Each structure stands twice: as C-alpha cells, then as structure tokens.
Amino acid sequence: MFDKILIANRGEIACRVIKTAKAMGIKTVAIYSDADAQALHVKMADEAVHIGPSPANQSYIVIEKVMDAIRQTGAQAVHPGYGFLSENRLFAEALEAEGVAFIGPPASAIESMGDKITSKKLAKEAGVSTVPGYMGLIADADEAVKIAQEVGYPVMLKASAGGGGKGMRIAWNDAEAREGFQSSKNEAASSFGDDRIFIEKFVTQPRHIEIQVLADGHGNCIYLNERECSIQRRNQKVIEEAPSPFLTPEVRKAMGAQSCALAQAVGYTSAGTVEFIVDSAQNFYFLEMNTRLQVEHPVTELITGVDLVEQMIRVANGEALSITQEDVKINGWAMESRLYAEDPYRGFLPSIGRLTRYRPPAESRSATAAVRNDTGVYEGGEISMFYDPMIAKLCTWAPDRPAAIAQMRNALDAFEVEGIGHNIPFLSAVMDHPKFCAGNITTAFIEEEYPDGFHGVDLPQETLKIVGACAAAMYRLGEIRRTKVSGRMDNHERRVRDDWVVGIQGHEFPVTIAADPNGSTVHFESGSHRVASDWTPGKPLALMNVDGIDIALKVEKCTSGFRIRFRGADMRVTVRSPRQAELAKLMIEKVAPDTSKLLLCPMPGLIVKVDVAVGDEVQEGQTLCTVEAMKMENILRAEKKAIVSKIHAAPGDSLAVDAIIMEFE
Structure with a gap:
C-alpha cells in the first residue's frame, strides 16, 4: 500500500480524502493557494505545499506546479478529488511519466469519457441509450x-x-x-x-438519475445502485438521494448493466459515474460519464457501506475488488443537501465573507439514524470568491425515505451558519414541500415550484403555534432572569406575568403559561403545547422538546421578542403583554428605501461587460451588464422600460454587494 498520497484539490473533498487516508494509515499532502493558506484541508494534512496565487488557473489547475509539489514531498500517488485536474488526461499522463499512481481511471478512459462529444459516440457503440x-x-x-x-x-x-x-x-x-x-x-x-x-x-420533465460504478484492473466491474439528483438549480445539483424513489428494480438493473458495459468498453478502472436522464415512462438516456468521484458520493456510501475513496486507493494500488455485484445491497435511505454560500433571498447569488459562526449538527450513526457532514471550512474562516460556493454536504440516513427526510429537516434546523448568505432556508423548504416528500420531482422542480425565486416560507398555523409556544416560554425565562438581575424578585414573590400575546407571521395568539420545574404548558385559545428545554437566554440555538418531539430553533434576541429561523422560515416573533400588543398596533411601520431607479450589484463580483450607455432607452428584459462571480456569469436585465441616466461601473471593476452599477430616469 502507498505510504503517502497527495490530494490535488481543496475544500471539503480534500478533507474527505484525508479522512479515509488517515484511517488506512496513509500520510497525506495538501496543496494550497494564497487564499487557502489557513484552509481546513491544509490543517488536516500531514504536509502542505503552497502552489501559487488564489485564482485556480494560476495554482490548482497548473499541472507543473502540482508535479513540483509531488516531487518535493515524495508522494507515491495522487487523488484528484473532483473538478480541477480530476478529469484531465494530461495530468494523468504526467503522473504516469513520473511513476506516480493516479487514483482514478487510465488516461485513455479520461480522454474517451471526459469529452462529452466523444463519450456519446462511444456510449452509442456500447449499446447505451443516448439523447x-x-x-x-x-x-x-x-x-x-x-x-x-x-x-x-x-x-x-x-x-x-x-x-x-x-x-x-x-x-x-x-x-x-x-x-x-x-x-x-x-x-x-x-x-x-x-x-x-x-x-x-432537451428532454422536458426529466429526472436526473446516475449510476455509481466501480472497476478494477482485473476485469471486474460492479454498480453500486443509483442516486437521484433531480433537484437542481441552473443545472447544478442541490439535493441528492439514494436510492431513487422512482426506479423499479428492473430499470435499476438495466441502467447498471449498461453503465458497466460502457465502463468496460473504455477499459475503465476506479470509481466513476454514468449519468442518465429518465423520462416519466422510465425510458433512460445517457448524458455523460464522470471519470472521477462525484460530489454526491456519500449517499451511496451510506446505503451500501462501501467507502468509495478507500476502493479507489486500493484499485490504484493494483488490488482486485473485494466485493461482487451480489454483495451490493440497498440498506435504508440517504439524503444529501449541498450547503452553498449563496443568498436564496437574492436569487441564489454568491455570497462571500467570514464565517462568524459555523456549527454543524453533531455527526452520529446508529441502527436507526445517521448524520454526516462533509465540509472544508471552519468558524472564523473565509469563503473566497475564487472557488466553488459549496461549503458543506450535509447527509442523513434512516431506514426509509420519510425518516431520512425527517432527519434532514432536524439537521438543517440545527445547522448554524452566520456571516454569509447561505441556502439552508431553501433546503429546509424543499424538505417540507409536498411534491418532494411524495418523490414527485423532475429537474424542473425548482423552476416550477419557485418561479419567482425564494422568498421564505409561510408556515402552517399549527406549526406557528409550536414556534409561538417556544418563543413564549423562552421570553418568560428571559423575564425571570431580568427581574432577578434587577433585584425586583425574591424567592417568595413571583412578579413575571403568565399572560402574553405572541405575534408571528401576521398572526396574533393570546397565550397563558403554566410553568413548573420540568417545563411549561403554553395554553392557546384552542389547545396547548408542552415545552421543555435547557435553553438559557443568549444561546443562539434552542433545542426544544414540544409535546415529546425534539426540534431546533435558531434564536436571536430582539426588541419585544426574537428572530427565529425554523423550517425555512425567518420570522420576527414578538412576545408582548396584552396592553403592549394593543399599543403596538398603533405604531407606524418603517418604509423601505426606494431602489426602483437603481441597478444594484446583487453579489460581490467582477463587471465583465456593460451593454448600455448613458441616454439609452432600455426595454423590459434587455441585457444591461454581465457580472462574474465564483466562475459563473450572471446577466443582469432591465426590470422595466427606462432611460439610463448614469453608469457607475466599467468592465474590470470589482464591486461589493448592493454597489450601484447604474441609475435610471
């Protein structure tokens, strides 16, 4: 077995590979750019080598710089992760020439499958259904x-x-x-x-389903079932699961057989993924083969018990697969949510900055539930504009799909991320969406269900009452502490009131609290909720038990109540005395500033192109400019007919979020 491997990647996938290598007793080498000098993968590795400036095209994807790092450290093998050089034939050939093992497929297979045009021709020749x-x-x-x-x-x-x-x-x-x-x-x-x-x-109403294959250099090739990856935004996967709620065992077997046939036709070894689109009649068509480890590989590992990174390392070491097709089972159900540094309330535009708080839910595994978090960041670290905006992959496992979804709901609620915009509210909303829960999904799910973007969640009234009961109990606890600190309460006299009015998402609920040493019973006009918790004022995460069910609320104190985030909803929850609630109705609401005549930069980014000039009359939908952020081009369009009066930015300018790009008459 190898003594030392270099990971030619960064972020969560580099950390993921390092974990398996350490478990196998293999030393690891990280590479890093200027932006990643304090990155988690650098801290986790046994050695680390600086390879250049922050832009990937000056560091991570410069083959000679990676080769220099290999020579400096004496690494015997290289795991490329995904992206960057993972599907680069020239990199695989350079390693071969240096006598260094590539923990991936042969260069010939990368060349055949890495080019989508060539791969479709070869797939057709191998008897694989194509688009x-x-x-x-x-x-x-x-x-x-x-x-x-x-x-x-x-x-x-x-x-x-x-x-x-x-x-x-x-x-x-x-x-x-x-x-x-x-x-x-x-x-x-x-x-x-x-x-x-x-x-x-483009096949309308398709599902995106992929088959995980694993092949060695001894002629063995197996498939490890499928992953459903239909929840996508702008062709980028957001939520994945294994198995698919759609496939029959017969279709799964047929897709697996075709995937293995293609892999063997090109002499494939290592882990790889064959992607298909599947229509409503379960006809499937080849999309592409990814000759690398996939981002969503953890869900396959959770339902099969196979460590794909370990298998890749063993295959690269010349070992034969120790498992056969008959050994591959489907044990339970797994979900993966990709946490992105992007603001769902701003059209999912990238967000960069420092993680002032980063507290994932604790990883765990039992016979009935599991939580796994593959991440490459830490509290206090920075999200850079130079790389992909994904910061973590939160995974859950349970014996069946509804339980796996329930696990994911709770894990997302307990995941604390502050300092940047992130998509946790959106992920939570999907987990509660009736179509998703029913498995009735296509790649058009987000486009169809959120046509005007994501604007938060309006929770059902019964759920609001649960949140309201928690807020009332927490507020009362804060009032008790306040009166004790101020000296207005002693052990013999209780001065904190029991009747309150909870305001939440446009609803007002009069409540009465009956407290005892083990918790509180919060009475509404109809029904009541029993609330218990060890929460203390000031803690940003409240782990509550309501009517015997555990929930997690993200809590931030504000005037007369809290900001509470739960199940995709970001709510201002007020807790007032009946008289305060009555007077609050007389208060004038603050009006937001008018920005209708401004084009604001929706994300930190680089102005690539400005398509209009001062004095131009623009029409609704007309292209105004292009902003590049995190390797993606974003075209900004006119929302209505107007005349350009001022332009504040030019190509090459780097702008902060909400910077004014242009003004209109």
Whole structure:
C-alpha cells in the first residue's frame, strides 16, 4: 500500500480524502493557494505545499506546479478529488511519466469519457441509450442557431469539457440559443480552458438519475445502485438521494448493466459515474460519464457501506475488488443537501465573507439514524470568491425515505451558519414541500415550484403555534432572569406575568403559561403545547422538546421578542403583554428605501461587460451588464422600460454587494 498520497484539490473533498487516508494509515499532502493558506484541508494534512496565487488557473489547475509539489514531498500517488485536474488526461499522463499512481481511471478512459462529444459516440457503440443531438463542434452563434433549429427546441447547449453546471444553457428559441452559445463558451473557457460547445435535445420533465460504478484492473466491474439528483438549480445539483424513489428494480438493473458495459468498453478502472436522464415512462438516456468521484458520493456510501475513496486507493494500488455485484445491497435511505454560500433571498447569488459562526449538527450513526457532514471550512474562516460556493454536504440516513427526510429537516434546523448568505432556508423548504416528500420531482422542480425565486416560507398555523409556544416560554425565562438581575424578585414573590400575546407571521395568539420545574404548558385559545428545554437566554440555538418531539430553533434576541429561523422560515416573533400588543398596533411601520431607479450589484463580483450607455432607452428584459462571480456569469436585465441616466461601473471593476452599477430616469 502507498505510504503517502497527495490530494490535488481543496475544500471539503480534500478533507474527505484525508479522512479515509488517515484511517488506512496513509500520510497525506495538501496543496494550497494564497487564499487557502489557513484552509481546513491544509490543517488536516500531514504536509502542505503552497502552489501559487488564489485564482485556480494560476495554482490548482497548473499541472507543473502540482508535479513540483509531488516531487518535493515524495508522494507515491495522487487523488484528484473532483473538478480541477480530476478529469484531465494530461495530468494523468504526467503522473504516469513520473511513476506516480493516479487514483482514478487510465488516461485513455479520461480522454474517451471526459469529452462529452466523444463519450456519446462511444456510449452509442456500447449499446447505451443516448439523447438525440449534434455531436460535432460548433463554430459560432449562427451555426448554433441553425443546429438548434434542426434538432428542435428546446435544446441544451453544453461545454464539451464541462461539469458542475458550468457552461450549460437551455435555449427555447433562436435568441436564447445565440445568447446561450456565447455565455456557455465564456464559462467553459474560464472554468475548463476549453470553449468547445455541443448541442443536444432537451428532454422536458426529466429526472436526473446516475449510476455509481466501480472497476478494477482485473476485469471486474460492479454498480453500486443509483442516486437521484433531480433537484437542481441552473443545472447544478442541490439535493441528492439514494436510492431513487422512482426506479423499479428492473430499470435499476438495466441502467447498471449498461453503465458497466460502457465502463468496460473504455477499459475503465476506479470509481466513476454514468449519468442518465429518465423520462416519466422510465425510458433512460445517457448524458455523460464522470471519470472521477462525484460530489454526491456519500449517499451511496451510506446505503451500501462501501467507502468509495478507500476502493479507489486500493484499485490504484493494483488490488482486485473485494466485493461482487451480489454483495451490493440497498440498506435504508440517504439524503444529501449541498450547503452553498449563496443568498436564496437574492436569487441564489454568491455570497462571500467570514464565517462568524459555523456549527454543524453533531455527526452520529446508529441502527436507526445517521448524520454526516462533509465540509472544508471552519468558524472564523473565509469563503473566497475564487472557488466553488459549496461549503458543506450535509447527509442523513434512516431506514426509509420519510425518516431520512425527517432527519434532514432536524439537521438543517440545527445547522448554524452566520456571516454569509447561505441556502439552508431553501433546503429546509424543499424538505417540507409536498411534491418532494411524495418523490414527485423532475429537474424542473425548482423552476416550477419557485418561479419567482425564494422568498421564505409561510408556515402552517399549527406549526406557528409550536414556534409561538417556544418563543413564549423562552421570553418568560428571559423575564425571570431580568427581574432577578434587577433585584425586583425574591424567592417568595413571583412578579413575571403568565399572560402574553405572541405575534408571528401576521398572526396574533393570546397565550397563558403554566410553568413548573420540568417545563411549561403554553395554553392557546384552542389547545396547548408542552415545552421543555435547557435553553438559557443568549444561546443562539434552542433545542426544544414540544409535546415529546425534539426540534431546533435558531434564536436571536430582539426588541419585544426574537428572530427565529425554523423550517425555512425567518420570522420576527414578538412576545408582548396584552396592553403592549394593543399599543403596538398603533405604531407606524418603517418604509423601505426606494431602489426602483437603481441597478444594484446583487453579489460581490467582477463587471465583465456593460451593454448600455448613458441616454439609452432600455426595454423590459434587455441585457444591461454581465457580472462574474465564483466562475459563473450572471446577466443582469432591465426590470422595466427606462432611460439610463448614469453608469457607475466599467468592465474590470470589482464591486461589493448592493454597489450601484447604474441609475435610471
């Protein structure tokens, strides 16, 4: 077995690989850029080598710099993680020439499958069902439009060397095909150094289901069931699960057999993933093969008990697989939520900054439940603008799907992240969505269910009462502490009132609290809730037991109550005396400032292009400018007809969130 391996990656996947390597007794080497000098993967590794400036194209994806780090440390093997150099044939060949093992497939398989155009041709030859489309190279936007017309709208424009949702656009007409072609090329060139684009038919109402394969150098190839990855935004997976709630055992077997046939046709070894789109009739079509470890691999590990990183290392060491297809079972159900540094209330735009608080729920595993958190950050660390915005992968496992979802709800509620915008509220909202809970999902789920973006959650009235009962009990506890501190209460005289009015999401609930040494019973006009907790004022996370059920509330004290976050809702909860509640209705509400005549930068980013000039009349939907953030181009459009009066930014400017880009008359 190898004595030392280098991880040619960063963030949570580097940390993930280091954990398995340590468990196997293998020393690890991390590489890092300027931005990652204090990163978690650097702290976890046995050694660390600085490889250059913050931009990935000057550090992590510069092959010679990685090779220098290998030579300096004497690493015998390299695990590439995902992204960066993980599917780069030249990198695999450079390692081979140096006599260093690549913990991944042969360079020939990377070349065959890494190019989406070539891979589709090979898949078809191997008997794998494929999507109609144009696999040749496309010269310019005019040709893209012509091809799209021939294939038939809607079409998907894709980067040939792409992945992770980069360089992908859906076009429903000629104008979108023309615009999407240029944006896809720009993103592809920026992310992969390869701007080739191809076009294929976009299958409407599809599900995205992928098969995990594992092959060795001795002719063995197995599949480890499937993962459902249909909850996507802008072609980027957000929530994954295993198994799929949609597939029958027969379809699973057929997809697995085709996946193994493709892997063996290209001489594949190591872990890999064959991705399919599946229509409502369970017809499946090959999308691509990812010749690397997938972001969502933990859900497969949770239902099979197989450590995929360990298997990759053993295969790279020349070992034969120790498991057969008959050994692969489906044990329970697993969910994965990708936590992104992005603000769901601002159209999911990237958010950067310091993590002033980062407290994931405790990892655990029992016979009936599990929580796992793959992360590459820590409290006090910074989220950089230079890399992917994913900060953690929160996973849960349970014997069945409803229980796994329930576990995820609780884990998300208990996950504390402060200092940056993040998508936990949105993830929580999906976990409670009736369609998701029923397994009735497609890749259009987010687009269809949140067409105007995410604006928070309005909780059902019964849930509001549960939150209100907790708030009343917590507020009363704070009042007791306040009166004790002020000296207005002694052991013989109780001065804290029992009747309150709880205001929450437009509702007012008069309540009466009956307290005892073990908790409180909060009485509403109809019904009551028993609340128990060891929460003390000032703690930002309240672990409560309501009517025998454990819940977690994120709590922040404010005037006359709390800011409480729970199940995707961000609520101002007031707790007032009846007289205070009556007077509060007479208060004038503060009006938000009018920004309707301003174009504000929705995220920290770089101005790539300004498409208008002062004096121009713009129409609703017209492109105003393009902002690049975290390797993604974001086109900002006019919300209504207007005349440009001032422009405050130019291409090349780096702007903070809410910086004024232009003004309108």
